[in-house]
Amino acid sequence: MRLDKYLKVSRLIKRREAAKEFIEKGFVLVNGKMAKPSTEVRLGDVIDIRSPLGKSVRAKVLEIRSVSTIQNASEMYELLS
Secondary structure, three states, rough: EHHHHHHHHHOOOHHHHHHHHHOOOOEEEEEEEOOOOOOOOOOOOOOEEEOOOOEEEEEEOOOOOOOOOOHHHHHHEEEEO
């Protein structure tokens, strides 16, 4: 699954367009490397999201689903920090 779509479906970022902007501006890393919106997300990947305001989130991919609900979106990842 594409990184921008994964961020939206997992609700780490609320809108896909916002996810795409964050990725293009370099605020999102996958396994410690700069990513593109089209980067394929795989099980076990570690996603680092840094916001321009200084907040950061680190999550490990546990599950990949094309659709999720608010209740089960958090099951798709494990917060590391």
